[in-house]
Amino acid sequence: MSPSNPVINFGAGPAKLPREVLEEVKESLVDYEGTGISVMEMSHRSADYTKINNDTQSALKEILNIPDNYKILFLQGGGTGMFAAVAMNLIGRTGKADYVVTGSWSKKAAQEAEKYGKSTWNRDPEASYLYYCDNETVDGVEFNYIPDSQGVPLVSDMSSNFLSRKFDVSKFGVIIAGAQKNIGPAGITVVIVREDLLDYAMPITPTVFDFKVNAGQNSVNNTPPTFVVHVIQRVFAWIKRQGGLATMEQNALQKSTLLYQEIDNSDGFYQCPVEAGCRSRMNVPFKCKTPELDEQFLKDAKALNMIQLKGHRLVGGIRASIYNAVTINETITLVKFMKEFRHKHSSLNAQSQIYLS
Ligand SMILES: Cc1ncc(COP(=O)(O)O)c(C=O)c1O
The missing domain is CATH 3.90.1150.10 (Aspartate Aminotransferase, domain 1)
Structure with missing residues (x-):
């Protein structure tokens, strides 16, 4: 091996993207599919962006086999923003939630939830949801099974192992996944939410974090990071091409x-x-x-x-x-x-x- 070896990026996030995807993005950077403009310069309400948005969601639905009673959202605020959003959107159902703390990210999520309701470490049958982090990025701890939440809606932070294996989406109430590891550049958190859980947002929930508002507006209630969604679409296509x-x-x-x-x-x-x-x-x-x-x-x-x-x-x-x-x-x-x-x-x-x- 010599210093002229190609760079190998083992970063935890933002992390390596497939080379093929970067090349494709470069190719379409200044002129997206003959529109004469970049995706960066396109209205988020244009027909071209609407197609990118819808096709990206359809690709994810196909890759993960997401049932029809789930909405896919592309939100801002990162994983950390979603720690607050999950609590504000769901904890209002009973005022309580259970958190399984297996490392630093689930600990942070539990601390954030404390601001909006009671978060407990012991199982409570009246919890609004049971939260866990599927893969703790800092500590290197991963679940190799889906916990049995005994009827309580299950919420999972899959930021760092999303799309690295098949799993049954129907076992979950909400899944959150920050883009900057397996999905694309930083700037979007994918949220997959079961429709019956869209009715519990606390009145103080900021509109940008309100799952129901964003589901109703196809994630364009306000300006989304459109270019990030474009790259994500290419990553999903790459995953499909790989098998x-x-x-x-x-x-x-x-x-x-x-x-x-x-x-x-x-x-x-x-x-x-x-x-x-x-x-x-x-x-x-x-x-x-x-x-x-x-x-x-x-x-x-x-x-x-x-x-x-x-x-x-x-x-x-x-x-x-x-x-x-x-x-x-x-x-x-x-x-x-x-x-x-x-x-x-x-x-x-x-x-x-x-x-x-
Ligand atoms: C598992 C997990 N959850 C949440 C986060 C927080 O994401 P963000 O930095 O986008 O707020 C990270 C960040 O690395 C993470 O690895």
Whole structure:
């Protein structure tokens, strides 16, 4: 490997987009399909944008097999905005909600919900909804099953593992997913909401966050990030061309297995703090034996053009995010580097041990 290697982006978000999609977007940047203007310059109420908006929703409906009694919304405010929006739109049903806290993002969501109602850690049959985060991006913890909410509407933050596997949408009341990992550029959060849950917004709910208003206005109640939706449409088309969610799932399993095997077979040189049963297929956090080695790892990886591997500032260490657009070959390149780095530093360590004894 040499510094002239192509850049491999292991960022946690905003994250790598498929190269093909970037090329397509570049192609249509200044003249979208013969309109003579860019999507960036187009009215959100024009026929051309309406088609982009509707086609993007139809593609998602097809990819995820979303039943007819669900609405797809493209909202602003990010995942963090949706922490508030979920509570304001739903908690009014009974005034209470249950939060399963498995990491930093679900903790933040629970703290936000406290502003609008009572959020509890113990299951309450009268909860307006049961909330959980399907994949904790910072901590590398992922659910490998859909929790049984026993009749209470289930709400899930799937920001960092959305469209990485098939799942049954009909088990959910609301799904939220920020775009900047598996879907597209930052600026949109996809919300999938069951129609019968559209009637509980608190009167104080800002109009931009009101699910019912946005569902009624096809997500153009106010100006949406139109260009972001255009890119998302291209990402959905790319997923379909790859073979849909079955391919995404197979690749995610293969890539994550390669990384976890190297960690687990490293004789403790690399350590992953997450138990095997709930390890994320998207974000793989690990540490070397010392913080100095972590620093060296990041520096050497960067010199080889493997970038954005630094662990989240809350937990430190290293984190390899291997979203849909990161290829199997790119993951193999990282694993090869991990092996080389380990051998180099294990033997250095062994030599210094001999010297010391
Ligand atoms: C799982 C999850 N939820 C929510 C968020 C917050 O998203 P945003 O930064 O768009 O508010 C993130 C951000 O990385 C995330 O990973």
